[in-house]
Amino acid sequence: MSETYNGHDHPHEETRTGAESALYASRIRAIEALLVERGILTKEEVRRQIEYMEARSPANGAKLVARAWTDPEFKARLLSDTKAAARELGIDASGPVEFLTVENTPEVHNLIVCTLCSCYPRAILGRPPDWYKSFAYRSRAVSEPRAVMREFGLELPMDVTVAVHDSSADVRYMVLPMRPPGAEGMDEEELARLVTRNSLIGVSVPLEPGLAG
Amino acid sequence: MTARFDPGDPVRIRTEDRRGHIRTPGYVKGKTGRIETLLGTFKNPESLAYGGSGLPEKHLYKVAFRQKDLWDGYAGSLDDTLYIDIYEHWLDPA
Amino acid sequence: MASIHDLGGSPGARSSIEKSQHETEDWERLADAVTVALDKKGIKTTDEHRRAQESLKPELYKSLGYYERWVVATEILLVEKGILTHEEIDRKATELEEKWG
Numbered sequence: 001m002s003e004t005y006n007g008h009d010h011p012h013e014e015t016r017t018g019a020e021s022a023l024y025a026s027r028i029r030a031i032e033a034l035l036v037e038r039g040i041l042t043k044e045e046v047r048r049q050i051e052y053m054e055a056r057s058p059a060n061g062a063k064l065v066a067r068a069w070t071d072p073e074f075k076a077r078l079l080s081d082t083k084a085a086a087r088e089l090g091i092d093a094s095g096p097v098e099f100l101t102v103e104n105t106p107e108v109h110n111l112i113v114c115t116l117c118s119c120y121p122r123a124i125l126g127r128p129p130d131w132y133k134s135f136a137y138r139s140r141a142v143s144e145p146r147a148v149m150r151e152f153g154l155e156l157p158m159d160v161t162v163a164v165h166d167s168s169a170d171v172r173y174m175v176l177p178m179r180p181p182g183a184e185g186m187d188e189e190e191l192a193r194l195v196t197r198n199s200l201i202g203v204s205v206p207l208e209p210g211l212a213g
Numbered sequence: 214m215t216a217r218f219d220p221g222d223p224v225r226i227r228t229e230d231r232r233g234h235i236r237t238p239g240y241v242k243g244k245t246g247r248i249e250t251l252l253g254t255f256k257n258p259e260s261l262a263y264g265g266s267g268l269p270e271k272h273l274y275k276v277a278f279r280q281k282d283l284w285d286g287y288a289g290s291l292d293d294t295l296y297i298d299i300y301e302h303w304l305d306p307a
Numbered sequence: 308m309a310s311i312h313d314l315g316g317s318p319g320a321r322s323s324i325e326k327s328q329h330e331t332e333d334w335e336r337l338a339d340a341v342t343v344a345l346d347k348k349g350i351k352t353t354d355e356h357r358r359a360q361e362s363l364k365p366e367l368y369k370s371l372g373y374y375e376r377w378v379v380a381t382e383i384l385l386v387e388k389g390i391l392t393h394e395e396i397d398r399k400a401t402e403l404e405e406k407w408g
Binding site (some may be wrong): 258267 | 313315316352353354355357358361
């Protein structure tokens with residue numbers, strides 16, 4: 001275990017100052033510089049990896065969902081092989097982890113969490129939001145999912161089954177939410193604007209037309 | 214390599230209090246659920262975590278639990294379900 | 308006895324979920340990229356990185372932000388594997404601070 005870190009006093013997350021984070025900023029810059037000097041990583045590899053993550057966002061998930069809402073055959077492929085369906089829309093989710101898309105229905109509502117760390121379908125949706133990584137969400141999403149969703153403004157009736165997915169291993173999950181009422185006749189691009197990041201995780205449902213910005 | 218369990222099989226999560234890196238959360242240990250599906254075979258994280266090869270690969274299952282079997286006083290529907298991905302060596306027949 | 312990272316359902320974590328979002332900082336992008344690039348080159352694995360985070364003292368694990376934990380764990384693994392030492396990282400950090408302020 002590292003004495004460098006465990007020997008110091010650290011204020012709690014919510015009270016930390018910018019100066020405290022600066023310690024870690026300074027260390028990762030030093031680590032990068034040394035790895036480049038030693039030929040272990042190149043500047044180019046680091047830059048490409050930053051670009052890889054910057055190119056991923058919830059917009060990818062929204063595209064997949066909007067296509068699934070308008071094309072039943074695509075929806076079947078999304079549910080049976082998410083990686084391949086993503087590839088069809090030009091989204092590269094290749095890599096060692098698998099992806100599963102779980103479908104919301106009038107009977108079942110899905111919610112995604114990772115209690116052990118913060119596993120998330122990064123290759124499709126990019127970095128997770130801060131709240132997804134919070135200790136409160138990681139702790140409570142499994143034991144009181146309905147209360148958690150209520151905090152996000154979603155009150156589910158008792159005749160809807162809540163299915164929580166704790167992504168504890170090699171599979172990353174994404175929710176296929178239900179198409180909201182009033183979205184008939186909208187094209188794929190308009191539909192995609194209704195799909196929020198929170199609805200792809202399951203703490204919310206898509207925006208209703210007229211409410212979308 | 215044959216999978217030990219089939220969808221629908223009741224399973225109990227082992228209660229071992231093993232030191233070191235595992236991907237089986239405490240809240241399912243000792244609990245009984247049923248196999249939802251076999252997700253495939255994957256390298257063993259308990260070996261990968263210490264620089265090992267992760268081989269042999271382990272079967273990974275999606276296991277379903279009734280929420281009311283996991284938490285005292287669970288606030289929700291009786292049908293509410295928790296799904297979690299568990300490696301075969303953490304599962305016993307129930 | 309559950310470890311610090313094993314948070315599912317843990318009592319005492321009944322606080323409400325803070326929904327504000329901070330702007331990702333450059334050093335966080337760098338921490339993410341360096342950590343993942345080392346995985347892609349086969350120098351370390353995600354599970355080693357998780358294990359390194361889980362080895363932190365509970366108070367430290369709790370007090371650090373997400374990418375702060377990543378930086379700490381990446382440093383632990385690079386030192387463990389004999390690729391870098393804490394001392395040379397100290398020296399390089401000081402050198403870069405003097406150069407860039």
